[in-house]
Amino acid sequence: MLKEVTVNSQRKKIYSAPGRVISVITANEIKNMPVHTVQDLLESVSSVDIRTRGENGVQADVSIRGGSFDQVLILLNGINVTDPQTGHHNLNLPVNLDDIDRIEILQGPGTRILGPNAFTGAVNIVTGEKKTKKLQASLAGGENGYLLGSVSAFYHKKELSIGSSANYSRSDGYIHNTDFNLGNYFLQMQYENAKAGKVNFQGGFQNKSFGANSFYSPAFKEQYEHTRTIFSSLQWNKNYEKLIVDASFYWRRNYDRYELIKNSSFGRNFHRTDVLGGQAKLSYFSQIGKTTVGVDYSNQQIVSTVLGVTLNNPSEVDFGSDISPIPQYVKGDNRNVLNTFIDHTIIVGALSLSGGLLNSWNEDYGSHWQGGADASYRITSDWQAFAGINQSMRLPTFTDLYYRGPDYAANNNLVPETALSYEAGVKYDRSKFGGSLSVYQRNGKDIIDWIKPPDSVKWQSSNISKVNTTGLELSVNYKPATSFIKRAQFELTWQKTDKDTKNYTSMYDLSFLRFKSEFILDHAIVKNLIASWRISYQQRAGNYKDFNTKAVVDYNPFTLLDLRLMYTLSNYAVFVESSNLFNTTYYDFGNLQQPGRWMKAGVKFRL
Numbered sequence: 171m172l173k174e175v176t177v178n179s180q181r182k183k184i185y186s187a188p189g190r191v192i193s194v195i196t197a198n199e200i201k202n203m204p205v206h207t208v209q210d211l212l213e214s215v216s217s218v219d220i221r222t223r224g225e226n227g228v229q230a231d232v233s234i235r236g237g238s239f240d241q242v243l244i245l246l247n248g249i250n251v252t253d254p255q256t257g258h259h260n261l262n263l264p265v266n267l268d269d270i271d272r273i274e275i276l277q278g279p280g281t282r283i284l285g286p287n288a289f290t291g292a293v294n295i296v297t298g299e300k301k302t303k304k305l306q307a308s309l310a311g312g313e314n315g316y317l318l319g320s321v322s323a324f325y326h327k328k329e330l331s332i333g334s335s336a337n338y339s340r341s342d343g344y345i346h347n348t349d350f351n352l353g354n355y356f357l358q359m360q361y362e363n364a365k366a367g368k369v370n371f372q373g374g375f376q377n378k379s380f381g382a383n384s385f386y387s388p389a390f391k392e393q394y395e396h397t398r399t400i401f402s403s404l405q406w407n408k409n410y411e412k413l414i415v416d417a418s419f420y421w422r423r424n425y426d427r428y429e430l431i432k433n434s435s436f437g438r439n440f441h442r443t444d445v446l447g448g449q450a451k452l453s454y455f456s457q458i459g460k461t462t463v464g465v466d467y468s469n470q471q472i473v474s475t476v477l478g479v480t481l482n483n484p485s486e487v488d489f490g491s492d493i494s495p496i497p498q499y500v501k502g503d504n505r506n507v508l509n510t511f512i513d514h515t516i517i518v519g520a521l522s523l524s525g526g527l528l529n530s531w532n533e534d535y536g537s538h539w540q541g542g543a544d545a546s547y548r549i550t551s552d553w554q555a556f557a558g559i560n561q562s563m564r565l566p567t568f569t570d571l572y573y574r575g576p577d578y579a580a581n582n583n584l585v586p587e588t589a590l591s592y593e594a595g596v597k598y599d600r601s602k603f604g605g606s607l608s609v610y611q612r613n614g615k616d617i618i619d620w621i622k623p624p625d626s627v628k629w630q631s632s633n634i635s636k637v638n639t640t641g642l643e644l645s646v647n648y649k650p651a652t653s654f655i656k657r658a659q660f661e662l663t664w665q666k667t668d669k670d671t672k673n674y675t676s677m678y679d680l681s682f683l684r685f686k687s688e689f690i691l692d693h694a695i696v697k698n699l700i701a702s703w704r705i706s707y708q709q710r711a712g713n714y715k716d717f718n719t720k721a722v723v724d725y726n727p728f729t730l731l732d733l734r735l736m737y738t739l740s741n742y743a744v745f746v747e748s749s750n751l752f753n754t755t756y757y758d759f760g761n762l763q764q765p766g767r768w769m770k771a772g773v774k775f776r777l
Contacts, residue, residue, distance in 0.1 A: 185284070185292070188515070188522040189544030189556035191277040191595070191608055191643070193217075199657065200267060202692050202702040204734035204747040206310070206318060206339070206770075208273070208295065209261055214690060214704060216661035217277045217291075217643055219683045221758040225765050226316070226339055228350045228380045229395075230261055234277060235610065236639045236665045236682040237290030238619065241564055241587075243280065245294040247358075247372060249403045249420045252287050254470040254505075255443045255477070256569040259424055262399040263295065264354045264374030266335040268306060268322045271299040277643065278610065279562035279591050281540045282528045285466055285509045289564045289589065290612070298333055298358045298370065300324050310745075310772025314765075315342030315349075318772070331360040344765040347381035347392055347432075367408030367415075374401045381432070387577050388717035388761035394432035398425040398489060414453040416464075421446050425489040430576070437575060440487045440497055441474040443568070459516030462526075466509040473499035477572040503568055507532045520548040530563065535586055538563050556608075557594040563587065570618055570631045578620070579628045587633065589614040595643075605646040612639045620677040629677055634670055637679060641665030656692040656700065663687075667711070681712030681725065698739060704732040714760025728756040746771040 185192060193215055205211050207227035213220040221239070222230045231239030240257040243250065246265070253259035273295050280288035303325055310318040320337035336355045343349040355375045362368040375398075382393035403420035422445045430437025447468030454461045472478055473485065478501035487497045513526030525543035542560030549555055566584040573580045595608030614637040620629040647659040663686050669679065689705045710725035734747035746769075753767040 185276050185280055189524060189546035189558050191606055193275045193277065195273045197271050200270060202700060202734065202736060204702060204704065204732040204749060206267065208263060208265070211273060212275070212293065214688055215275055216663040216686045216688045218275065222764065223382070223385045223759065223762060224348055224350060224380055225344060225768070226341065226350070227352060228378070229258060231257060232261060232293065234291030235612070235641055236667055238678045240567055241287070241289035243284050243288035243292040245292065247296060247298065247370065248294060249418060251401060251422055253424055253443060254445060254568055255424065255426065255441055255472055256567050259397065259426065262376055262378070262397055262424060264356050264376040264399060264401060265295060265297060266320050266322055266337050266354060266356060268320065269297045269333065269335050269356055271296045278593055279560045279589065281562040282526045282542045282560060283511060283513055285528065286507070286530050287564050289562045298331065298360055300333065302326055304776060306774065306776040308772060308774040310770055312770030313768055314344050316770060329361055329363045333358045343381060344768065345383065345763065347383035350378070350380035352378045367406060370405040372403055384762045390430050392432045394429040396427040396490065412455045416451040417449065419448045427490045439474070439476050440490060440499065441472060441477060442489065442499070444471045459514055462513045464511050468507050469504065470507065471504045472568045473502040475500060476574065477501055477568050478503040505532050505534055522546045532565070535565065538586060552598055552600040554597045556597065560591050562589045562591065566618055577628055580631045584618060584631060584633055585616055587614065587617045602650050603648055608643045610641050614638065617679060619679040621674040623674045634679065636670040638668045639665055654694050656694065657690065659690045661688045676712070681710055683708060684711045685709040699735065699737045702734045706730045717761045725757060728754050730754055741776050743774045
């Protein structure tokens with residue numbers, strides 16, 4: 171069930187303000203859904219827009235409330251894993267679905283606590299809360315040469331918990347040059363006792379190669395990409411009665427090899443990004459509420475064959491060494507980002523108030539102050555009203571600043587984008603029923619997008635002077651304790667955007683989801699056999715130029731139906747499923763047709 175995260179100082183969570191909408195997808199819900207990737211899970215939330223360029227986690231852009239894919243902060247157990255090169259790599263996550271305990275989605279800005287890039291929302295993937303011993307494995311196959319194999323082990327004894335998982339998936343592709351190979355490995359270790367507190371280590375590795383037919387230009391059908399992501403972090407948490415101390419250190423490296431024409435040097439790029447950082451946070455509980463202060467520092471670096479300024483000391487590319495002679499990283503950039511913040515929450519009877527301020531500094535753009543406040547009032551034990559006003563900001567990515575190619579020309583004079591958002595709504599939570607209704611307004615300034623003016627043949631990165639978004643969200647869920655219906659959930663999101671378009675064509679910001687509804691139903695058929703249905707209706711704004719006819723084409727609305735049938739016994743489960751059961755033709759990006767009906771089946775074992 172999607173529900174609001176409660177304010178609990180002992181629990182890991184994405185955001186603690188009581189007056190915000192935070193949706194949660196639990197592990198129990200994940201196991202029934204006809205999905206195999208984090209991207210597919212996020213798609214089931216109506217406020218989230220997942221625009222895919224390939225199936226089964228190959229590449230997907232995630233946006234929230236009509237924003238762009240660069241405006242969402244991605245966290246793994248509270249650690250920022252957002253990629254400074256481009257948001258296209260934000261979901262390069264080395265986790266297995268079996269690792270996940272829950273996914274938390276903040277719907278709306280979170281800059282004042284989470285920092286820049288939580289512009290329209292944030293996603294936190296939580297693992298490592300299982301306190302059990304178990305070994306599980308799964309094997310699945312399907313059409314288009316699809317194969318998925320995974321194994322995971324969890325160990326717990328007294329103060330020590332260890333979890334480890336590995337998986338591999340591949341496919342021949344649903345159309346020409348959409349094949350992929352993807353491998354993940356993830357390790358998490360936790361040690362906790364009363365004196366030392368809680369120490370958490372996590373590390374992961376992902377290797378992914380895929381055909382990228384028409385990914386970035388419909389003129390090139392033989393595009394290819396290969397990425398490799400390495401990530402690790404160390405966290406410490408200690409509770410001193412009224413004081414909670416949190417500290418963390420993290421490192422993430424992402425390699426990206428892109429070829430405009432596979433096995434050709436034409437349009438071939440190599441990039442390596444490194445993010446090294448740390449955070450410290452103190453939360454103090456007193457008679458006047460909870461006060462949190464924190465500091466977060468990160469160094470963001472890129473070396474590349476095309477992105478950045480010219481390097482004084484070029485170095486050999488250390489990814490893709492099958493090429494001779496070995497290419498050189500001749501471009502690069504480096505920036506330091508320092509965020510300091512303070513936030514306070516107070517509860518007076520039925521009224522909860524939260525407010526805070528963040529300062530974000532880096533050497534390129536100086537200091538930016540971002541603040542906000544949220545309030546909620548419990549009308550009855552079941553009903554709650556809430557409202558908020560918050561600022562947000564985002565730094566340009568290295569791609570925004572530097573990318574140049576046959577169809578693209580970046581602008582290295584971009585400035586950070588900012589916004590002021592307002593929100594109000596009501597929530598209902600009683601036993602089997604829950605839901606929320608919210609309206610929001612986001613007034614954006616200097617919004618970064620890739621645009622094509624009427625007299626230009628190239629896409630150009632630019633600051634749009636004004637982008638204002640108005641929206642409405644509705645969520646209703648029902649989770650009865652019956653033997654037939656296990657879960658029923660309906661959500662919808664409607665939004666419109668007013669932009670200072672100046673007669674140009676927009677690549678991202680003008681093609682938001684105008685309307686989206688999601689319906690999920692889990693029910694029993696016979697004993698141990700459960701059906702899980704997902705119906706999604708999407709209506710996208712904007713248009714694109716058809717590559718073949720050269721005509722300007724509007725995005726057509728579409729409906730998708732996914733179904734999984736799963737039979738479960740104590741130690742194993744067997745499932746058969748289909749995505750896009752009606753074989754609907756649809757487009758997330760212009761000229762790139764999405765997969766039709768795709769049948770899969772598999773088995774899961776647990777010891």
